Amino acid sequence: MSTQDTSEKPKKVTTQTVVDMKGDNEKISMLTAYDYTMARIVDRAGIDVLLVGDSAGNVMAGHETTVPMTMEQMIYHTSCVVRGAERALVIADLPFMSFQVTANEALTNAGRMMKEAGAHGIKMEGGKPVVDTVAKIVEAGIPVMGHLGLTPQSIYQFGTYQVRAKEESEAQQLLEDAKALEQAGCFSLVLEKIPAPLAAKVTSELSIPTIGIGAGAECDGQVLVTHDMLGLNKEFKPRFLRRYADMDSTMTEAVQQYISDVKTGDFPNKDEQYE
Numbered sequence: 001m002s003t004q005d006t007s008e009k010p011k012k013v014t015t016q017t018v019v020d021m022k023g024d025n026e027k028i029s030m031l032t033a034y035d036y037t038m039a040r041i042v043d044r045a046g047i048d049v050l051l052v053g054d055s056a057g058n059v060m061a062g063h064e065t066t067v068p069m070t071m072e073q074m075i076y077h078t079s080c081v082v083r084g085a086e087r088a089l090v091i092a093d094l095p096f097m098s099f100q101v102t103a104n105e106a107l108t109n110a111g112r113m114m115k116e117a118g119a120h121g122i123k124m125e126g127g128k129p130v131v132d133t134v135a136k137i138v139e140a141g142i143p144v145m146g147h148l149g150l151t152p153q154s155i156y157q158f159g160t161y162q163v164r165a166k167e168e169s170e171a172q173q174l175l176e177d178a179k180a181l182e183q184a185g186c187f188s189l190v191l192e193k194i195p196a197p198l199a200a201k202v203t204s205e206l207s208i209p210t211i212g213i214g215a216g217a218e219c220d221g222q223v224l225v226t227h228d229m230l231g232l233n234k235e236f237k238p239r240f241l242r243r244y245a246d247m248d249s250t251m252t253e254a255v256q257q258y259i260s261d262v263k264t265g266d267f268p269n270k271d272e273q274y275e
């Protein structure tokens, strides 16, 4: 059902498609992309949602956290992904400090992501403190995906990337935040690195779909960073990550073969040059 059918033009995934998948048995698949080529591959493979994550700060730019990412950088990455996506819904992270100062500034930045980058919606980290801002953006006609649990933009407040909401009071707060975000108009919600039973509870109590990363099997969908699941980022091995390829080794071997062929003069051969 969800695998690609190359015989006909693929039907575009919309936020409504994603919302409707909550009731279906079919789970929502989401992966990150930051550039045209990767977006095209992942889109053609049949992914439902492409997330232009601010994890671009780590994966693309080599920063230690997502905190340095700017609107300009996220708009650039998003515009590249949008050009590579034919079927998938493209959601862009609003970067740290682009939505916290005032709701007006947040709306302006959400609007830039739609108009300048061509995103189909935006994602914002946080609970209660961002609920009014979410409502304002949704009222303007911009789809918003929420993000609770481990919220990497707040790493300097937490100090670690450990599992969130293990205490009963934190779990209760997260459930309340989730309901408030649904009320504010979020069309879906990312749950990052929280106990699976809590994610299951949130999922059953909300009418919008949850998309988990390290949040167990009961979520309505799953998301991973593409570079992680392809094995392009070997140092990163949290328990929730499943590797589907060893692209690091594949690329290393290809590059080493090229170097060797250049050194020995094997490349280029007669067919690879002009008379």
Ligand SMILES: Nc1nc(=O)c2c([nH]1)NC[C@@H]1CN(c3ccc(C(=O)N[C@@H](CCC(=O)O)C(=O)O)cc3)CN21
Binding pocket: 054, 055, 058, 059, 066, 150, 152, 160, 161, 162, 163, 193, 224, 225, 227, 228, 233, 236, 237, 238, 239
């Ligand atoms: N490459 C990449 N993949 C991601 O999943 C990702 C990013 N970057 N950048 C932004 C956030 C940060 N995320 C993270 C970061 C760390 C862990 C984590 O589990 N880290 C350690 C545990 C550290 C601790 O216990 O304090 C690990 O087990 O690897 C999980 C998600 C998820 N996001």
Ligand SMILES: CC(C)C(=O)C(=O)O
Binding pocket: 032, 051, 052, 053, 054, 055, 056, 093, 190, 192, 213, 223, 224, 225
């Ligand atoms: C890990 C996902 C949910 C994310 O926010 C990102 O890639 O930035």
Ligand SMILES: [Mg+2]
Binding pocket: 053, 054, 055, 066, 093
């Ligand atoms: Mg992010």
